[in-house]
Each structure stands twice: as C-alpha cells, then as structure tokens.
Ligand SMILES: O=P(O)(O)O[C@@H]1C[C@H](O)[C@@H](CO)O1
C-alpha cells in the first residue's frame with residue numbers, strides 16, 4: 001500500500017519519530033513491523049513460525065545447526081558494501097579503530113560461496129554484490145539472522161562507491177533519500193513520486209518509500225566535517241538498475257540517446273537535489289526502514305558524471321577513495337563504541 005500521508009516529504013526527523021506521530025494506515029502497518037520494545041527485530045511474517053527451522057541459504061547458516069544468538073547476539077553495526085575485498089579491508093580497519101584483535105579473520109558465510117561476512121566485536125562487515133537483487137537477498141537474510149540472534153537496535157551502513165553529480169571525484173555522499181530513476185511524473189511531483197523502491201510482488205509493483213534517517217545522517221556529516229582531505233555532502237541518490245544506459249552513460253555496448261539527452265537528464269537530476277548515482281540505495285532505505293532499522297548509505301564518488309563516464313583513476317587512487325566512507329562510518333562506530341558499548 002502506498003503511503004497517503006505527508007511523510008514522503010524530505011527532512012523527517014527520524015523514522016521512529018515519524019511512526020509514532022503518523023496516522024496513515026501504511027505507517028501503522030510499518031510501526032507494527034518495527035522493532036520490539038527491547039530493540040530486537042520483529043519479523044512480520046507469520047509463516048516463519050511454521051518452519052521447523054529456518055535456512056538462511058545465501059549465508060550458509062541456519063537456525064538448527066548454528067547458535068545464532070551466541071554468534072551474533074552482540075551485533076550493533078552491520079556494514080555492507082559491494083565487494084568482498086572492501087568488506088574484508090573494512091573488518092581489518094574497524095578492528096584497528098576499536099583496538100580489537102583481527103587475527104584469524106574468517107568468512108562466516110564461506111559455506112554458501114555467495115558473500116563474505118566478517119565479525120569484529122559488535123561489527124559485522126559483509127559484501128552484497130552489485131545491484132538491488134543481490135543486495136536485498138543478503139539484507140533480508142541478515143535481518144532474519146539478527147532477529148533470531150536477538151541483536152538489539154542494530155544500525156546498518158552501506159559503504160559504497162558511486163558516480164558524483166557536479167562534485168569532485170573522491171567526495172563522500174551521505175544519501176538523504178533515494179530515487180528510483182523513473183522520472184515520468186510532472187516536474188513538481190518528481191520529489192515525491194519517485195522517492196520509492198519499486199518492488200514487483202506477484203504481478204503487482206509495490207512502492208516502498210526510500211528515505212534515510214535524518215538524524216543519523218547529520219551525525220555522520222558532523223563527524224565527516226572533521227576530515228580535511230575530502231568533502232562530504234548530504235543529498236539525494238539515484239539508484240539505477242544498470243551501470244550503463246541505466247545511468248545515462250555513453251560508453252556501454254548499446255546507446256539509444258545523444259550526448260545532449262544524457263546531459264539534460266543528469267542536469268534534471270541535479271536540479272531536484274541528486275548528488276550521486278549508484279545501484280542499491282532505494283531498496284536499502286526501503287527495507288531497512290520497513291524493518292524499523294536505522295540505516296545510512298555512505299558512498300565515495302569515483303568520477304564527476306558531468307565530465308565523463310569512464311572510471312579512469314589509478315587502482316591506488318580508487319583504493320584511497322574507498323577508504324573515505326570507511327573513515328566516516330568508522331568514526332561513528334568508534335564514538336558509539338567508546339560511549340555506549342565499552
Ligand atoms: O558498493 P559498490 O561499490 O558495489 O556500489 C556501486 C553500485 C554498484 O553495486 C557498483 C557498480 O560499479 O558500485
């Protein structure tokens with residue numbers, strides 16, 4: 001069901017504040033889906049209770065053979081990103097930041113051969129592959145896993161890469177909302193209508209609002225502003241279902257539009273507040289908020305799309321860029337760990 005209240009406008013204080021104030025049926029439903037009073041995740045699927053045990057197939061874990069509560073009950077942060085290497089590097093990085101041991105780092109999901117997941121103290125670091133389907137399978141299984149583990153109030157981060165719009169390569173963008181990229185509505189309505197994740201379920205397209213938690217974003221932005229080596233922006237994100245034509249590139253194997261069409265589209269995005277383009281933000285915002293979870297999408301730009309389509313920076317430059325979202329999210333986790341968990 002689509003939301004019929006005013007909460008699709010940007011700049012909400014937080015999902016929790018919104019849920020408790022909103023009278024819309026859609027929000028009431030989501031409020032029920034949201035976490036239990038003790039902060040553990042409530043799974044709003046009555047069919048799960050009839051399973052003898054639950055197989056988290058893509059994680060290579062299940063509720064019969066794995067003691068998920070012992071393994072993951074203390075998880076407070078879930079950090080996700082596209083590649084296995086980045087998320088292994090992040091596990092090592094966060095171990096150093098929190099001064100926790102990282103010897104014998106093991107891929108906990110190695111039995112599935114799909115993803116790579118590492119755990120350092122209260123932090124899970126896991127890769128999600130490319131695009132919405134790969135990311136949402138991982139995300140949904142992690143949500144179930146942490147619900148079974150009785151983890152309390154976990155916060156989710158995506159540590160990603162993207163193309164920037166009118167900002168220098170190497171900038172960090174914290175997404176305030178995510179756009180699905182179907183800009184068929186009239187200009188005035190664009191802000192509201194396209195900030196949603198379109199999810200086909202049994203022949204019908206469902207629209208889930210795709211907004212991130214404003215307060216979490218502001219906290220991250222404050223911490224990022226202490227960094228002098230790069231700039232960090234809060235802004236809209238377009239999540240495309242393709243890297244080439246889906247992101248208005250001219251360098252794919254097919255191209256059915258002109259350079260002028262591309263520039264006009266990118267400028268239209270800029271006009272409505274989009275700062276970057278990646279491939280997961282809509283679903284990440286929608287499914288985390290549906291589960292009542294705080295989440296932020298923190299991505300580094302590999303290029304300014306107004307200047308081109310190809311990622312031409314050297315491997316060492318790209319590696320340096322990829323550390324920037326780690327620094328921002330690492331600062332948040334470290335502050336939280338020092339003040340609330342230690
Ligand atoms: O986290 P990553 O670097 O995978 O994010 C972006 C969006 C796509 O998954 C991918 C395309 O190159 O990069």
Ligand SMILES: O=c1cc[nH]c(=O)[nH]1
Pocket residue numbers: 161162163164243247277278279302
């Ligand atoms: O332009 C880019 C760069 C990285 N990832 C994307 O999805 N787009």
